[in-house]
Structure formats: C-alpha cells, structure tokens
Amino acid sequence: MSAGAVGRAYPRLEGREKVTGAARYAVEYPVDDVSYGWAVPAAVVRGRITRVDAAPALALPGVLAVVHHGNAARLAPGSDRELWLLQEPVVHYRGQFVAVVVATSLEAAREGARLVGIDYDAGPHSTVLTSDHPGLYRPDHVNPSYPTDTAEGDFDAGYAAAPVRMDATYRTPAYHNNPMEPHATTAQWRDGRLLVHDSNQGASSVQATLADLFELPSESVRVIAEHVGGGFGSKGYAKAAVVLAALAARQVDRPVRLALTRQQLFGPIGYRTPTIQRVRLAADTDGRLTAICHDAISQTSTLHEFAEQTAVYTRSMYAAPHRRTTHRLVRLDVPTPFWMRAPGECPGAYALESAMDELATAVGMDPVELRVRNDAEVDPDQGQPFTSRNLVACLREGARRFGWADRDPTPRARRDGRWLIGTGVAGSSYPARARPSSAAATARADGGFLVRINATDIGTGARTAMWQVAADALGVPPERVEIRIGDSDLPVAPVAGGSMGTSSWSWAVVRACEALREKLRNAPDGVPADGEVTAEVSTEEEVGGQPMLPRYAYGAQFVEVRVDVDTGEVRVNRMLGVFAAGRVVNPTTARSQLIGGMTMGISMALHEEGVLDERYGDWVNHDLATYHITGCADVERIEAHWIDEQDAELNPAGVKGIGEIGIVGAAAAIANAVHHATGVRIRELPIRLDKLLGLSALA
Amino acid sequence: MRPFRYHRPADVAEAVAVLAAEPQAAYLAGGTNLVDLMKLGVQRPDLLVDVTRLPLDAVAELPDGGLRIGATVPNSDLAAHPVVRRDYPVLARALLAAASGQLRNVATTGGNLLQRTRCVYFQDTGKACNKREPGSGCAARHGQNRDLAVLDWSEQCVATHPSDLAVALAALDAVVEVHEAGGARDVPLAALHRSPGEHPERETTLARGALITAVRLPALPAARRSTYLKVRDRASFAFAVGSVAAVLDLDGDVVRDVRLAYGAVAHRPWRAYRAEDELRGRPFSPELAARAADAELAEARPLRHNGFKLPLTRAITVRALTELAEGTPS
Ligand SMILES: Cc1cc2nc3c(=O)[nH]c(=O)nc-3n(C[C@H](O)[C@H](O)[C@H](O)COP(=O)(O)OP(=O)(O)OC[C@H]3O[C@@H](n4cnc5c(N)ncnc54)[C@H](O)[C@@H]3O)c2cc1C
C-alpha cells in the first residue's frame, strides 16, 4: 500500500448528513402506504397464553391487525429461539413479545397494543442470579467457542503454598446497551421478496437469518442498514424488531414500520449478564504471581444458551505456573443476555484488574510495577509467543503521561477540602481477530473508483476508514474513491462486532483493490470509455488459512477520582488511556472509539445498573431517566493515546480493532482509584454514594 | 396513546370553566411530565387545555418587596431573573440543579409544582400502584425503594415528590395563587402537597380543576444568604437522592432566623420545622446543625433500600448551613 490516506484524520464522510438530519435511519425512509407496528410485551414471567382477545384493539379506528401466535405466518425454527416469535403460546420471560398491533398511525398502534387482552396461566419463576442457585451448571463451552474450564499446574497447592494471597468476590449487575437508535425496522414484501431497512450491525447476517426463518432463498431478502445509531453489540444479530416487522408486514400485506420503545430495550434485545466472580491470586513476596484462579458465574435464559466468557481474559493476561478458570451458568426466566461492548473481557477485566490492585496492596508493591513484573511473553494459555504484546509499553507511557511516578500508595492520603482524592490503574486487553469477508472494487472510465462491501457503520467511522484503506490500496487520492456499504446486495461481509470489523473488511477491500489493479495492468487499453472494470474477491481462504496465533491489543487505564467525604459522591477528575492496537487508520474516529469505550467504563463503574424486581421479573428502571448513563458533566478530562505498533502477523492493513479495548479495565481503574481515595473497596458495581455512605466508611 | 382533544382557552376563567365541565380534561403547560405519562398510559386525559398562552408569564416585583411569579414562567427564565438571583439564590440554584437545559426551557412554574412522582412503579402500568390505580397495592413498599421516602409515608404509598423548585419554595414560605371553580384563593406552599395517607392518589389540597396562576414569594431579606444543595447519582440531569434548601440569618454567630426544607425524603417538599426550632436562638456551629438534622429525622422510617438518606440528609444540612454561616456557598 502506498502511504497516503491511512493514518490521516478525516472527518466522517456522512458527518454532515448526520448533523443536518439528512441521514436516514431505519424507520425514516419514505415508504408509500406504510403502516405502523407496536410490539406487545408479555405481562407474566413464565407461563402459557390461554386466550388472546384482539377485538377491543381491532375496534379502534386505524387498527389493521393484531398479529399473535394464533394467526402469524409460520417461521422455521432457527437456531436462536428468541427469534421464533409469535409461534407458540408460551412465555419465557416478562416482556417477551407476544403480539404486534398494526395500524395506520403510530398512535393507534400504541393504543391498540394496550387494548389487546391476553390471559395467561402463569407459573412460578426464578429471575435472580445467586452464587448458590440450585440451577448452576457447567456449559459445554463459553462464547464463542472457548473451553468452559481450564487448568494448568496445581492451583490449590500453589495457592496454599504462597506467602501472599488474596481472595475476593466481585459482582457486576445487568447492563443494558441502550444505543441511541432503538432496534427498528421498516419491512416490505414485494412479490414474495422481503425488503427491510433495519438497524443492525451486520446486514449480511440479518439477511441470512431472515432467509432461514421465512424459508426464502437469500436473494429474496434484502437488508439495508445504511446508517445505524449505535448498537454496542445488541444489534450483532437479527433481533426481535426485524422479525416482528416482517411478520406484521406479511399479515397486513403492506409495509410496516416498527421501532422498539426505550423501555422495550431493557431485556428482549439482550443485555450484559450480571456476573459473580471469585478471583484468587497468590504471589511470592516480590510480587511474582504463582497462582491465579478466576471462577465466573453468569446467567442465561430458558430459550437459548448464552455463556459469557467472563474468565477468558484471565487466561492470557498475566503469567503464573498454577492457573485455573471456570464458568458456571444458571438458566433463569429472563431474556437471553447478549453481547455488550467487550462481552467477557469487560466484566472479567473488572474482576481481575481489581484483584491485581488488591494484591499490589497485599504485597506492598506499586500496581503498575506489579503488572510489569507479571507480564507474559508467551501466551500462558496457548503456549505460543504473542504476535505483539505492548502491555508494558502502555503502562509505562501511561504512567509517564499521567504523572504516576510520585504516587503515595497510602489510601486516603490526599485531600482537597471536602474531596478525598485517589488514583488507580488497570491493564486492558482484547483479542485481535478477523473473519472472512468479500468486497468488490470497480474502476470507472472517468478515473474514479467504486468500492462495495456490506460493512456496517454503526457510528464508528467504519465507512470513512474503509474509504481511506481503499484509496491507499488503489494508490489514488481518496477523493477519487466512492465507498458503498450497509446493503446486503453488496458483497457479503461480517458484522461490526468483536472489534473485527475494520480488520476483516479492510482485508477484503485491500485484496479487491489489488485484484482490480492487477486487472487494469493486464488491460492495456484501460477502462473502456463506456464501461467499467470490476474485481470481486473473498478472503475466505486466506483468513481461514492464517496460523492460529495469540493476537491481542493491549492498553493501560489511569484514573484520578475525587470522593465527597460527606456524601460519598464520586467524580472522575481525569482519565487517561494508552493503547497498543496495531495501526490506527483514522486518528479522529479512533480517538472517539477509545474515549467512548472509556466513558462507557465510567458509566459501568459509577452509574449503570439494571435494577431487577424479582416479583415482577424485570428491570424496574427501564428508561434513561432512571437507568443512568454517564453524561458529559461526569467526564471532566479524558484522553486516549496510542503507541506506534507494527505487527506483520495481523492483516494487510495491520489493524487490531479499537471498538472494545477502551472499555476493558476502565471500571477496575475507577474502583481502584476509589479505594485509593477512601480506603474502601467496593466489590459490587456500580460504586454509588449509598454504598460508600452505607459502609459509614467515609465518616 | 388515547386520542385526545386540544383546547386553547381565552382566559383564566374559561380555562377553569372547561376543566369544571370536562371531568377527564387536564391542563397542559410545558408538557414535559404530562405528555410522557400520557405516552406511558399512566395519565389518560381526553382533553388538554393549554395554559401556556394565558397571560401568566410575568415575574413582577411586589410593593412589599416580594416577588410574584406567573405560573407559566419557564424554569430557565426564572433561574436567570436578576431579582431571583440576587434576592433568592436558593431558588435560582434549585432550578438550575434540575433536569436539563432543554427541559428547563419549556417546563413551567406551575407544572413543576404539580409534576408527579418518579416512583418507577407509578410509571409502569404493568405494576401495582395505589397512586395510579387506587386499591391495586403499592409495589414499591416492599420492592425497589432506594429512591423513595423515609418520612411520612404510609403503607399505601412511599413515593417522594421529585421537584427541586418546590423544596426551595417551601423554604421561602411561598404562597400559591390558584383559581378554582369557586373563585381565587391563596394556598401556602407548605400546604399544597398532601401526605400519602390512605389516599396517595390525592396529591394536593387543590380542588379538581384548580388552576395555578402564580407563586408569590414574600419579602425575605435573609434569603440573600441562602443556598440549595442537591446530591444525585451523576453530575447532572438526575433527580435528587437528597437535597436541602437553606436560608440562614445570623446575628453575630447566633441564629436569628433559619429556613430549611428537604427534598427526596417525603411525599411532599419537607419543611424542617423541628430542625429550625433546634437552631433558632443558638450560636451556630456545625455540631448544632447536625443535632438539628437529627431532631428532624428522628421520626424517619427508612425503607429497605434507602437508609443512606438519613446520613446523607444530615451531611448536606450541616454543609449547607455551615457554608452559609461562613459565607462560602459552593
Ligand atoms: C428526564 C427528566 C429529568 C428531570 N429532572 C428533574 C429534576 O432533576 N428536578 C426537578 O425538579 N424536575 C425534573 N424534571 C421534571 C420537570 O421539572 C417537570 O417535568 C416540569 O417542571 C413540569 O413542568 P411542565 O410545565 O412541563 O408541566 P406539564 O407536564 O405540562 O404538567 C405537569 C402537571 O401539572 C399540571 N399543570 C401544569 N400547569 C398547571 C397550572 N398552571 N395549574 C394547574 N395544573 C397545572 C398538568 O396538568 C400536569 O398534571 C425532569 C423531567 C424529565 C423528563
């Protein structure tokens, strides 16, 4: 690739459209004869529907249909039973969608939804995760395909023999993704073909799922997701909205728009599972780890097994001769948990990086030095050298920029008036993976190029990044390149998720551009005046054939907090992250991803919590007035930096992915800083003032 | 959302008459609370009577030195009013600590006082709530009640009143001017909201259809030394988990007069008369302030999740009064 566009800070290509409101989202496309769907949630936690009385809803002017298990089109039972909607009179969790009301106006649909009478035969339920739940079991594997448990050496013996030990249990609550744009779809059937404008993180995968469910050839389904207002993992696969809209549109034989409400996003679209994590660490007196054990408990639903890989982070992060990790699950009468930014790594790092801080105190060692001492050159889990591992570089660079050097480790030693001040650090890592993708590049007679790939830009800047990559691969200024994404008619591509969008898509884009240049080299007359030249590639073989090596991005998070000595209020004075994530394609959008992840980490540490009422089996604070997300006023100073990292074992663009690493470790750094400020260790997130006050710790 | 009609009355008398004639009508001001609750199906009026064009949008200085605030004055305008900032800083601070800039631009004085509780069960028609549906039970009493009352609750309802403005007005001895079908009358703010008792669905002492036309602040020179402290779960845009409005008048170091009101502890803005009694006539000290708060909170009955509100309210009482005594409100 010639040097040029990659590495330069470009504003988002669609930025102007977005801020002027011209960019269209899933339910904003003008469609003739459109109608509106409103999803009806189940009012019991578990049970059977004994009767659906649609009459009062149908009597309302404007209501076209009440779609439910008794009259909906049949779906093929796919692999995800959460999507087998309106097929059976069974309720698996409160809020599960059991009907859709379709009407000629949104208001009528909403009122109709209220009027549908549904009788249930409710059964007993269990919705609260506990460490002694009788239903705890060992899943066959954890997401996506990791072994459930691992063991090297002899943890029990190693732990028992060590001079320094720490043993603590950390808890995280349910977190809800809450993208700005809800899950939303406009669905239209035309001559047996299904067209959906849908808010998702991967139109190719949604296309495949819809084709399976409706038993259609995939060419008969088109999914457009040109602009997506965030997902944070929750739109990684097809979810209820798109299936309900398609079912409803089929029923009324006209286009249907259906958007979930904010309240409906708390559950049926997935959420980060609560976790209970016990971490035990043992070290010798100079801080070298000798034994590590991480036992993680999380929940899944009765519909589908979702096994969060909570302890997987611990397998490769720090070295020790004796190591063990385990995962246990409980099937509860709850919606199925799903991906939320850095699933597994994020909650797991909160526990391990908090435990490392506790160990640093126990050994009497600086927490940065403790991490440096336990750095690993060879992946402790797989036994192979990392393709690149710059954790120590991140820690050192972060410590320098943050001004860590003169830190007094004594808790509660710094005070500024009513505020107790403390600082904390945590490590961070996230796997650098890639998936096969395809892409096409076209040369036009006018000297311009068109690059097509069904990538998705969920607000990250992916469109702009692919455009930069394409320009360099073509060896032309980016102004000559047009990029098209977000449509299943484009070459198939994987989801924007797992921090592997950019690595996977850029790989295919580079290869397509190279193939096009090759074609053009072999066409002495160039592009025909009235035509164009196209090359389309798939990286299936190349990606599949890549050696399995431990590839990870790393980071270090530094935080300074202040805690009000009287009220327990915690505020973040400053937060600084340094990351090693391969090549950075666009510093502007990369910085946004990193500080966005870090901010979400503040939110996780201090603000967010799905509060469940076990009697009703759902989260009672299901709106943004009561489910608090960190706001601008909570982020006083935040900085993200990266170190220059070249890793030839990654992918043609040399990228590692930056969507998730920013959140990993962030909550631990904050919890560690709160401990340093106050001397109080809160091991159950979020760290709210009532916990600090309740412990009378500050008095 | 239930279909509804919309009406713009010509004057106050017509507005009151329409409400008297239409049993399911409601006044619409900024709509920031009412419209949300309509969407949720919690309130289902069939007619909205828009009061925002009535001539109730003035802030006027009164001959006796007090201030008369029209019912439709937006919260942001009131907070920025020079007389409010100078003479009643507690009021400006309370307003600015509430909601967000966008909301304050449309939220009105009258609507703010009559906003409904933020109890999450009240807002969810799928759950039992005596306030929303009398006789259905109170899901919060033994449910998630961290944000709810510690004082003066009943088995029927443990909700709190969410307004910051109302807490400041309670401390200032404000008077609410209302028009009812029977005519105009004044209601002291302290007597506007009711305790939940057996009938949490009855939230105020106003007759149905009563229109708030203005709020009157008495002249209170001491209020120049006043403040509002609000504690919330994030730095901005959150309801109080504890708040205190305080006016302190010292003669040397002796408390000549004091006004204290608490938010987030009860079904109504909580004027802390006992604490005031404890403070009045004594030399001020932080210890005295703490004792005063303890006296006020002696009868508190925390719920399962909100015991922290007692030390919290005590702490902010001490801080607010100490800052006023030292002349350093934060
Ligand atoms: C996300 C969010 C956060 C918020 N945070 C805070 C906060 O931190 N602190 C705080 O104090 N508030 C907060 N609020 C509440 C906000 O202050 C109120 O919604 C607002 O003040 C209500 O005023 P309004 O004019 O919009 O009233 P409306 O919604 O129009 O009306 C509210 C009620 O008052 C009645 N009403 C209105 N005017 C009159 C009148 N003149 N006479 C008789 N009845 C009348 C209406 O019929 C209705 O019942 C928040 C609101 C939201 C949505």
Ligand code: SF4
């Ligand atoms: S506390 Fe009051 S508002 Fe809340 S559920 Fe109980 S009755 Fe309803």
